[in-house]
Amino acid sequence: MKKALIISLLFALSFGMKVILPEGKSLDADAALVLGMVLITAYLFALLLKQLKLPRLTGYMLLGLAVGPAGLNFLSYDLLHQLHFLEELALSFIALTAGGEFDYRRIKKFIKSVVSQLLGQITFVFIGLLALLWVFAGYLPFLKDLESDMLFGFSILFAATALSKSPAATIGIITELRARGYVTERVLSITILKSITLVIIFPLIITWAKFYLVPETSINTELLITVATQIFGSIFFGAAIGVIIILYLKYVDMEQGLFLLGTAIVIVEFTTMLNMEVLLTSIVAGIVVENFSKKGQALIENIEKSSLPLYIIFFGFAGAGLHIDAILEAFVLTLVLVVFRMVFLYFGNYVGAVLAGEKKIVKNISWMGYIGQAGIAVGLGTIIEKTFPGPIGSSFKTILIANVVINELIGPIMFKYLLLYAKESTNDD
Amino acid sequence: MTSLLSIVVLVLLAYTGSRFILKWKIQNTFLKSIAFTGIIYITLGYLLSSKALNIVTVEITEQLKIVFALVLGWAGFLIGLQTKFSGLKRFPVKYYRYSALGFLIGFAVTFLLLYGILNKWLLYTIDFHSLLILSLAGAVTSPIMVAVVVRDHRVQARLSHLLQFNAAFDNLLGVLMIGIIVLANAFLVQDSVYLTVLHGIIVLAVSIVAAGIYASLTKEKISAEENFLYVIGLLLFVVGSALYFGMSILLASMIFGIVTANISGDTRRLYQNIQQLEKPMYILLLIFAGLNLHLDVNYTLLFLFFLVHIFAKLIAEYTANYSLGREERHEGWLGFGNIGMGGLSLAIILDFNLIYGGPFPELLLIIITALFFQDGIALQYLEKRLIKEK
Numbered sequence: 040m041k042k043a044l045i046i047s048l049l050f051a052l053s054f055g056m057k058v059i060l061p062e063g064k065s066l067d068a069d070a071a072l073v074l075g076m077v078l079i080t081a082y083l084f085a086l087l088l089k090q091l092k093l094p095r096l097t098g099y100m101l102l103g104l105a106v107g108p109a110g111l112n113f114l115s116y117d118l119l120h121q122l123h124f125l126e127e128l129a130l131s132f133i134a135l136t137a138g139g140e141f142d143y144r145r146i147k148k149f150i151k152s153v154v155s156q157l158l159g160q161i162t163f164v165f166i167g168l169l170a171l172l173w174v175f176a177g178y179l180p181f182l183k184d185l186e187s188d189m190l191f192g193f194s195i196l197f198a199a200t201a202l203s204k205s206p207a208a209t210i211g212i213i214t215e216l217r218a219r220g221y222v223t224e225r226v227l228s229i230t231i232l233k234s235i236t237l238v239i240i241f242p243l244i245i246t247w248a249k250f251y252l253v254p255e256t257s258i259n260t261e262l263l264i265t266v267a268t269q270i271f272g273s274i275f276f277g278a279a280i281g282v283i284i285i286l287y288l289k290y291v292d293m294e295q296g297l298f299l300l301g302t303a304i305v306i307v308e309f310t311t312m313l314n315m316e317v318l319l320t321s322i323v324a325g326i327v328v329e330n331f332s333k334k335g336q337a338l339i340e341n342i343e344k345s346s347l348p349l350y351i352i353f354f355g356f357a358g359a360g361l362h363i364d365a366i367l368e369a370f371v372l373t374l375v376l377v378v379f380r381m382v383f384l385y386f387g388n389y390v391g392a393v394l395a396g397e398k399k400i401v402k403n404i405s406w407m408g409y410i411g412q413a414g415i416a417v418g419l420g421t422i423i424e425k426t427f428p429g430p431i432g433s434s435f436k437t438i439l440i441a442n443v444v445i446n447e448l449i450g451p452i453m454f455k456y457l458l459l460y461a462k463e464s465t466n467d468d
Numbered sequence: 469m470t471s472l473l474s475i476v477v478l479v480l481l482a483y484t485g486s487r488f489i490l491k492w493k494i495q496n497t498f499l500k501s502i503a504f505t506g507i508i509y510i511t512l513g514y515l516l517s518s519k520a521l522n523i524v525t526v527e528i529t530e531q532l533k534i535v536f537a538l539v540l541g542w543a544g545f546l547i548g549l550q551t552k553f554s555g556l557k558r559f560p561v562k563y564y565r566y567s568a569l570g571f572l573i574g575f576a577v578t579f580l581l582l583y584g585i586l587n588k589w590l591l592y593t594i595d596f597h598s599l600l601i602l603s604l605a606g607a608v609t610s611p612i613m614v615a616v617v618v619r620d621h622r623v624q625a626r627l628s629h630l631l632q633f634n635a636a637f638d639n640l641l642g643v644l645m646i647g648i649i650v651l652a653n654a655f656l657v658q659d660s661v662y663l664t665v666l667h668g669i670i671v672l673a674v675s676i677v678a679a680g681i682y683a684s685l686t687k688e689k690i691s692a693e694e695n696f697l698y699v700i701g702l703l704l705f706v707v708g709s710a711l712y713f714g715m716s717i718l719l720a721s722m723i724f725g726i727v728t729a730n731i732s733g734d735t736r737r738l739y740q741n742i743q744q745l746e747k748p749m750y751i752l753l754l755i756f757a758g759l760n761l762h763l764d765v766n767y768t769l770l771f772l773f774f775l776v777h778i779f780a781k782l783i784a785e786y787t788a789n790y791s792l793g794r795e796e797r798h799e800g801w802l803g804f805g806n807i808g809m810g811g812l813s814l815a816i817i818l819d820f821n822l823i824y825g826g827p828f829p830e831l832l833l834i835i836i837t838a839l840f841f842q843d844g845i846a847l848q849y850l851e852k853r854l855i856k857e858k
Contacts, residue, residue: 041684045681045684045685048677048681049681049705052674052677052709055670056670056709056712056713059666059667059670060667060712060713067533067534067537067711068708068709068711068712069708069712070534070708071534071537071538071704071705071707071708071711072704072705072708072709072711072712073708074701074704074708075700075701075702075703075704075705075706075707075708076701076705078697078700078701078704079681079697079698079701079702079705082694082697082701347693347694347696347697348696348697348700348701351697
């Protein structure tokens with residue numbers, strides 16, 4: 040009740056100010072005012088939703104939608120554009136954290152099984168969704184009016200982003216249930232490895248889709264060299280940043296929050312300047328720190344603690360950027376993508392587990408641990424939006440976010456069910 | 469360089485600088501005054517600016533204004549957070565009288581002398597508000613200088629107690645006064661008492677409501693990151709509302725801090741947490757001052773301010789000292805110890821400029837020059853005086 044009152048109060052104050060003085064006296068006034076309001080209200084709204092067992096990220100996104108251009112328009116397109124750099128910064132933090140969860144020592148114990156299931160999921164989900172969208176596009180609103188090249192390009196992007204899975208949400212549920220055991224280890228390892236694989240191959244996928252979506256694009260040696268440079272440049276730069284972080288931890292190790300903020304800004308700016316991938320660079324930096332420094336895990340925990348305002352901004356802005364009309368138009372497509380992603384995940388996981396000689400529980404129901412999507416998926420959507428400016432990018436991102444919201448709602452519930460079924464929860468509550 | 473990278477460079481400089489100064493045990497008084505007046509960062513800011521190396525361009529300086537507004541808000545919030553009414557009772561009334569008289573006389577004498585001399589004899593025109601702001605910036609005292617001397621010489625005498633109180637209290641008065649001057653300027657710009665008062669009341673209400681929200685949210689047990697989120701979110705909201713209606717950021721955020729200190733439960737942990745960022749924030753403020761600095765100033769005005777300000781501070785201290793009564797009165801020209809102005813004088817000028825602009829670079833150079841020389845003199849004098857007292 041108190042939280043709802045505070046949200047209403049801040050809304051009323053912001054609205055009242057706009058009524059009394061429609062244009063602020065300073066250009067920066069709007070940005071500071073709205074940013075402060077969004078930070079507080081989005082967090083409180085997420086806490087309210089948590090009481091209904093809904094994930095926090097959904098709260099941030101829904102509040103973003105409410106204050107964005109499609110809602111009350113406190114967070115206008117101009118402001119979203121002005122504060123865009125904060126989104127990129129948050130993306131770098133999310134990827135650093137995701138990379139920091141990759142502990143090779145843990146995964147190598149059951150690497151064969153992990154690789155087998157991972158390949159099964161990637162193959163089935165990607166090829167399955169690509170074929171499904173290609174064959175049934177004529178019956179799906181939003182896709183049916185597209186030309187064949189355009190349709191294939193969109194299908195590639197939808198199929199590729201469907202592969203993503205949220206490491207943060209997975210870790211969140213494992214922590215909540217204090218889960219330990221056979222299934223928990225495998226789901227966590229595959230989730231992290233899948234995120235890394237996807238981020239590495241994503242520049243290739245984008246280039247492939249560009250070939251169909253942007254008419255003048257042709258695949259030639261020069262383009263392939265550019266993509267290869269982009270991938271290897273990002274990996275190299277990420278590794279260098281990782282080494283710098285390790286040296287800092289070893290020789291300075293003070294004010295980690297401030298240092299990480301600076302590091303994230305350097306990653307964002309240099310990757311933009313040098314045409315590299317911010318996600319890939321950050322994820323590699325996170326992996327290097329986690330695997331080559333004793334203080335890596337503590338650092339990653341520190342990032343998670345200090346980046347709360349950036350997370351809220353990232354997901355809040357993603358919600359604000361949603362186009363309601365595009366969601367409504369593509370509602371059927373969204374449902375098809377959500378349902379068939381699950382179907383293909385089941386088959387991919389089953390085949391991979393059978394080939395690895397896994398236990399029955401892993402073969403039959405561990406697919407439930409791979410539904411949730413969050414930061415990485417939205418991050419990929421942001422990359423696509425940037426690569427294809429205009430209606431293609433923004434429509435795609437809107438549909439993707441609608442998918443993420445649904446998967447993010449049902450994913451944690453299904454994963455929780457899986458861990459309880461496998462009797463790996465040690466939390467008595 | 470982009471605005472984001474500029475922030476990194478500035479934060480990095482601010483951070484390493486603050487670490488360096490904390491570790492560096494400077495013995496020489498002149499070097500100490502260079503280090504603690506922050507002249508190094510101001511010079512650095514100037515070198516990075518479009519007037520010198522053009523690393524931080526004019527456009528980027530504009531884009532960074534929101535960051536600097538937050539820094540000002542932070543400064544105001546910290547001043548407010550130290551103002552707990554229950555704690556104020558432990559100081560004798562005569563301390564308040566001494567401080568208030570010193571501040572008001574210093575402010576009035578500086579203003580009247582500058583106004584009279586400039587208009588009557590030099591025929592140099594400077595607008596009324598700029599003169600008020602300049603006099604106000606001169607009326608506040610530097611708490612850092614007193615703190616440095618007390619720390620280095622472990623002075624615990626009654627006089628050092630009075631000086632520390634004076635520096636803290638006149639900073640509070642300075643922020644109150646800048647709020648009133650900005651309000652008066654808002655009236656001149658809008659030409660409507662009703663609108664000006666309405667806007668002022670809204671910003672005041674937002675500051676109080678923000679503090680109420682913080683107190684309400686922190687009644688439950690919350691984590692350190694939630695605490696930080698609430699402070700930063702509410703401070704942004706308060707700073708944004710002040711900017712939105714053209715009111716003083718320093719005053720709005722100080723009110724937010726005062727109400728928070730007095731209605732929230734235990735604010736000691738909050739103060740300790742946010743104080744960790746005080747030094748880098750202060751250095752950012754100095755760098756911002758350097759970025760906006762212009763060297764083409766009227767040197768007559770600069771020299772005049774230097775003399776008038778010292779004279780006004782001496783008169784103010786003499787009168788304030790007299791008000792303490794025969795038993796409490798101290799001997800000698802302690803006014804020299806009070807001529808240091810500190811970072812708040814810069815913050816006052818930046819606060820006004822962020823909202824209304826004006827002949828800001830000129831005022832800035834005057835204050836920075838006075839800051840450098842007068843803080844040095846104050847430090848030299850205080851060291852001798854406080855050691856003698858000990």
